[in-house]
Amino acid sequence: QQQVKQSPQSLIVQKGGISIINCAYENTAFDYFPWYQQFPGKGPALLIAIRPDVSEKKEGRFTISFNKSAKQFSLHIMDSQPGDSATYFCAASNGGAGSYQLTFGKGTKLSVIP
Amino acid sequence: DAGVTQSPTHLIKTRGQQVTLRCSPKSGHDTVSWYQQALGQGPQFIFQYYEEEERQRGNFPDRFSGHQFPNYSSELNVNALLLGDSALYLCASSLMNTEAFFGQGTRLTVV
Numbered sequence: 001q002q003q004v005k006q007s008p009q010s011l012i013v014q015k016g017g018i019s020i021i022n023c024a025y026e027n028t029a030f031d032y033f034p035w036y037q038q039f040p041g042k043g044p045a046l047l048i049a050i051r052p053d054v055s056e057k058k059e060g061r062f063t064i065s066f067n068k069s070a071k072q073f074s075l076h077i078m079d080s081q082p083g084d085s086a087t088y089f090c091a092a093s094n095g096g097a098g099s100y101q102l103t104f105g106k107g108t109k110l111s112v113i114p
Numbered sequence: 115d116a117g118v119t120q121s122p123t124h125l126i127k128t129r130g131q132q133v134t135l136r137c138s139p140k141s142g143h144d145t146v147s148w149y150q151q152a153l154g155q156g157p158q159f160i161f162q163y164y165e166e167e168e169r170q171r172g173n174f175p176d177r178f179s180g181h182q183f184p185n186y187s188s189e190l191n192v193n194a195l196l197l198g199d200s201a202l203y204l205c206a207s208s209l210m211n212t213e214a215f216f217g218q219g220t221r222l223t224v225v
Contacts, residue, residue: 104156
């Protein structure tokens with residue numbers, strides 16, 4: 001069964017701190033690992049994505065770290081801001097970015113307090 | 115660019131009824147996927163349409179069916195609604211091997 005396990009379920013971080021969310025997967029055929037951000041009442045929006053041929057990808061304050069041997073990947077949000085307060089989902093798919101089904105984690109609700 | 119648009123935004127139906135949800139993909143996109151997101155959960159893949167054919171299907175019963183039109187827009191139909199079908203239904207569009215963009219979803223409540 002294809003699964004992506006995400007932790008923690010919720011996270012509270014002080015403004016300016018680092019938020020870290022972790023995911024683990026089982027299916028070694030997965031070759032695309034995106035992170036989505038979702039605000040209440042909105043659909044998920046792509047934040048950043050990585051493929052297994054690189055171990056790290058950084059875009060602004062967001063960094064994905066990827067460990068292929070451990071089948072784990074994580075999202076780091078540097079200098080966290082109150083506007084980052086949202087639910088974050090990791091996901092995985094095999095065969096391409098948008099061409100195949102995404103398997104999502106259960107989400108992490110991030111609260112950044114001033 | 116209007117992005118992915120879904121209609122209606124909210125819907126209330128009675129158990130046993132049928133419902134049709136609609137999705138217009140982002141301009142230039144030819145692939146539409148549907149997801150169900152229960153409260154407090156991650157989205158779950160229902161199915162994907164490409165060139166008016168169902169290309170992939172997740173673990174959902176036959177009560178869930180869909181269609182893609184020549185202009186790439188899509189419909190999701192759910193028959194014999196159950197209370198457990200209450201969820202946010204998300205449509206995502208993409209072009210081969212590019213990222214998927216999600217709409218804002220349709221909130222379906224079954225009473």
